[in-house]
Amino acid sequence: MSVGEAVESEPQRRSPRRAIFGVVVLAVVALLFGVPLETLVWSGNDWPLGVQLGLTAAVVLVALSFPVLMFRGHGGHSDAASRVADTLLGVVWVLFTWSVIGQIAALLLRLTPLDDPLRSRLVTAGVLLISVVLLLWGHFEAMRVARVRRVDVTIPRLGAGLDGLRVVLITDTHYGPIDRTRWSRGVTQVINSLDPDIVAHTGDIADGQVQQRLSMAAPLADVRARHARVYVTGNHEYFSGALGWVEHMTSLGWDALHNRHLVVTRGGDSLIVAGVDDRTAAGSGLPGHHADHEAALAGADPSLPVLLLAHQPHQIDGAVAHGIDLQLSGHTHGGQMWPFHYLVRLDQPVLQGLSRHSERTQLYTSRGTGFWGPPFRIFAPSEITLLTLRAAQPAS
Incomplete structure (x- = not known):
């Protein structure tokens, strides 16, 4: 049902399937991290180039680390790696979801007098605010009895x-x-x-x-x-x-x-x-x-x-x-x-x-x-x- 469950069963598969699975995982990771990166960093925000490059490098590093942590955690039974990977999965899922919604909102905002970078920065602020609120509330909901x-x-x-x-x-x-x-x-x-x-x-x-x-x-x-x-x-x-x-x-x-x-x-x-x-x-x-x-x-x-x-x-x-x-x-x-x-x-x-x-x-x-x-x-x-x-x- 999830990336983690697929990760857990994957070591039992044969090499050709493992290769296909690896390509699918990389594609999914690229999509999950790439859409928020485009929405929050690039798009029409017009952040300073140094900020854009720095944030992009950080996101790429985290994205490359994610499958390693997931395999080490759920495949290698490392609780520490699992905690980091699972939390990261939840965070990026919420950011991805609301970045997609934000991109749709940005298209609708093109019908208004608002121009970039204000238009894209409003979308970025909205995506970040909603994501933070949902993650805080969602964590409380998960941890309570x-x-x-x-x-x-x-x-x-x-x-x-x-x-x-x-x-x-x-x-x-x-x-x-x-x-x-x-x-x-x-x-x-x-x-x-x-x-x-x-x-x-x-x-x-x-x-x-x-x-x-x-x-x-x-x-x-x-x-x-x-x-x-x-x-x-x-x-x-x-x-x-x-x-x-x-x-x-x-x-x-x-x-x-x-x-x-x-x-x-x-x-x-x-x-x-x-x-x-x-x-x-x-x-x-x-x-x-x-x-x-x-x-x-x-x-x-x-x-x-x-x-x-x-x-x-x-x-x-x-x-x-x-x-x-x-x-x-x-x-x-x-x-x-x-x-x-x-x-x-x-x-x-x-x-x-x-x-x-x-x-x-x-x-x-x-x-x-x-x-x-x-x-x-x-x-x-x-x-x-x-x-x-x-x-x-x-x-x-």
Whole structure:
């Protein structure tokens, strides 16, 4: 979904693909840094030549350093390099976005009496002001403990004894190069305050091996749920030692639903809670790791409603084919940084929220509890989701 994810998987590719990938990366970097450079430095600003040359040299140096830092950070697992590269990616993405908008504004300003350099300098000032405000606000949004999003979901096949069942969904915590141990404790406190019956984590728990992220994951052991704490792998587990994370979550008292299910019973009625591996698991090379709905539902009573955990909304087709009542997913981050939302929608059927995909099957897609990579969230707030399951009311 991002430059960083592509970087992480690239060392496994063969030389011709690596060469093509390198050309694509350089082209993307040139575009991301080149458009802001043109808008803010050159264009019609008429800055002194020394200023133009100095700023251009600085931008070129940073641009050349960026892929090196990204490879060293996400390919070489250097937290220090990752922090710099990820922050730089967020900053340049915002500057690129608003520089493009600024160029459009400059064209419109040509219809006014304003001339250069005033016209271009007004655009430059606007781009810089908006970018700084959005980056400061976006960083605050990324680093704070997510707000609670409350959603009622009616499941017609749900028994009356399970009406009002409280399911708390967290996903995409992405414990990573920035130490968020305090943040993780805050998330646990919020979860416990919601008095959940079931707590579900739908993957992308961390970027890094278990030993690197022990302190950030530790508060998950304190999560309380009346009936079940369940977890499935996301795509990032397969960059970060999936087997280690599955085992560690089990040691913290969570049920790792590795293509399997359990049954929750209350008031004489039962609910199947199942989970499947992420859709990228089949390419990981780990034996037995792939999304397998049939294995997940093996032995389950077909008359019972099914709550399925699957990391990506893209996996909804499998849920529909197997008669799932409600799938819980994450992965999209709600786009995380506008306008990346539109690129996410090219890969996923849903960006966020509750959606229906067949007469029986619904999907809830979380915007994510943490963030990946750039420590910014812009027009895509994080969430801890409280889903209250409702039985269908009898016809009057």
